[in-house]
Amino acid sequence: MQAFLNQKTITAAFILLAVAFPILTQNNYFIYIVTLSFIWMIGVYGLNLLAGYTGYLSLAHAGFFAVGAYSLGILTVKAGINYWAALVLACLITSFIGLLIGLIALRTKEHFFAIYTLCVGYILYLVIYNWESITGGVRGLIGIPAPSNIGPISFQNPLSQYYLVLFFLLFTILMMYRIVHSLSGRTFIAIRNSEELAQTIGISTMKNKLVVLVLSTFFAGLAGALYASFIRFIGPDIGYITITFDLLMYLLVGGIGTLAGPIVGTLLLVWVSQYLQFLQDYRMLIFGPLLTLIIIFYPRGIVGAIYSWKMKLGKKAKRTSDRGKSSGHDKGTGSMAEKKVEEG
Amino acid sequence: MELLVQQLFNGLTVGSVYSLVALGLTLVYGILHIPNFAHGALYMLGGYVTLTMMLLWGLNYWLAIVISILVIGLLGVLMERLVFHPLRKAPPIHDKIAAIGILLFLEALAQLIWGADYRTMSTPYGQVINIFGITFTMQRILINVGAIFVMVMLYLFLKKTFVGSAIIAMSQNREGAHLVGINTNKVAMLTFMISGGLAAIAASLSAPINLVFPGMGHLVVLKAFVIIILGGMGSIPGAIVGGYILGFTESLGATYISNDYKDLIAFLLLVIILSIKPQGLFAKGGH
């Protein structure tokens, strides 16, 4: 029970801190950086559901991110559609493209899937780069509007944008929590462990993988769309492979296949990057080997390392105490508590 | 007609380069079942090492290539030892991510050492010759002749030497190879060495007609992946034939369809292939 209390407090503390952060710092630059990391986190969560929980490494997520961003940009700038309608449409367009690609890509496995999606990502990039009449080509799109007002609430200043992005991030996390802690989540994990086994226990792997891919691209698209309206300018570079690598790195350092991983990894790396500004384009000199070392020594990242460390402690503690109550009960109340925290 | 012949020749040249890169990729895949995403970085560094040898030490083009082959080959071995060997039993997602880590690192390293500028490599073979009213540059002829020479040498090495046949044996059956006393570790290292060497040759030969820059390996290696899926992952003849097919398709596509979208051809080809055959064109049936 203590572990769950712990988790509950951590979640509550995180939300409180996130809400209070702008008031605490009063520094617009910090607010800007954290808002940006929140946007990345949403994309990383999308990737995590697919690569972490279902075992399919997509290397096309920068492409989907860019599709979300460009959809929003084109719909608002060129078509003049209302911002919120454009935001919803951007997510739907991205998921739809995800669905189309998934129908073919998910017939492939492992290496083929990774290579296939790498190429899909490149195709998306090339199309954005070359389709000048719509995307503005290499010059990109400028003048993307900030989110339009909802009643009296305006999203013109950094502070309100921060809270808007935080809202979407919390929404994403709640969704992820509920998906992962459900029969659907267990189904995805079963597919990751062994697709053959999953199939022989009656799981339609193709259908489930498709659902995951669509969801995953939905969040990539949402992140992209928010990015576009936050930065207000987009160029084809946001669809390039380097962005996929960034997302992957945030995920891996934090912990692939864990719920807290995307937050930890993104915050840490974005923060570290700020201190490595002098390195600029050379930051990969540090992050490249870091990524490789992490995958060799800590395949489940920081969060995974903490888990296994706790597990060892737990085992020691267990030997001394009696065997706990039914953990089924624990889990039920645990997730109830979590639900309350996240909705409150 | 002249245009067509010219384009076919261009296709042959581009195809030669693709084949060499794809060969290195397919060899490594055959032995270790790793799609080495860092292969593009080896290619790129191959170009830079040759360039540096020529500019800094004023070395002869050929000597510079030899040094480049050695340096990049050793780098390949180092990669195998430090990264892929420790990960050989890890889940399949891990080695791919590790390879990406290496790729990022090597690219940043190249940018640190040589800067982000596009460099040109001069060649002693800049002459233009005219055959039947069609112009060829010597360098392009050299690429074709050089690539075919390397492929023949590789073929002889794999077929006629003991070490070469060990590589073939291991790519067919790793456990079996181990059982008959082949040192699988040594073979893996050697394969990475050859793979790196091939990348260095490809880059050094093609650099004078292209440019040398940190991102030069991206597209080439992506296309090499398309090629080895086209030709069958791990298949050596497949990599060669696939390379030339893609080379021809691209240069004809660029002329008769669209130059802007010529890079898309390879990927569309892949999308079509995998849509029809999810395991690649030459997948073995069942398990």
Place this chain on the structure above:
Amino acid sequence: MFLETKHLTKQFGGLVAVNNVDFSIEKGKINAIIGPNGAGKSTFFNIISGLHPSSSGQVIFKGKDITKLPSNKIAKLGVARTFQTTHLFEQSTVLDNVIVGHRLRTKSNLLDAVLRTKRFWTEEQKCREKAIEVLDFVGLTHAAHKMADSITQEEKKRVAFALALATDPEVVFLDEPAAGINPDETEGLALLMEKMVQKGITVCLIEHKMQMIMKISDKIMVLNHGEKIAEGTPEEIMGNQTVIEAYLGGSVSA
């Protein structure tokens, strides 16, 4: 007829892995398939469970042709199977690993999960109860909350049984359940199989451990080079000249 194969054939390229096999599984009995290594036993299982398409022939389950069905649909009809090695999610408990086994009998979808509907809660509970029940059945109640990476080889075998049983099967195909465990543990698994039959679940297994097979099976089929060379009761098989020759002449791996 409960479950039968008619002229079942599987070719890989030029190789015939399973050749024209007619076999019927008797309901409520322990059926065994034996044969030297490479005789096509696992391939036979893979075709029945829908993992590999057959080249020709049919699989009929309770009068229904299931040859072309995907494996998940076959599982839903009540045909479960285990593998020689079971990949468990090691960072999770045994119970958590088994819960998903009952997923095929539930209807809740992603929307239920996200909205935490009533159906979500009842079905979560249903799957959890099922997992507890089957873990109890295979004798793993004590290990339910252990991490999957900390259990013994024999316990892993039992988890594989539990996972198959959680699907509410009518027939279970067990691929070498006793491989890699000691004679005492083998004895225990044999008892478990008999217990499954008593509960009304038909068992069909591939096994190399002859002593166990001869003791527990009601019916045995012998495969060699993909062909059925004999079929009958343990006594009949033991006295069959072709079988003895196949084992002595082929690789003596059994």
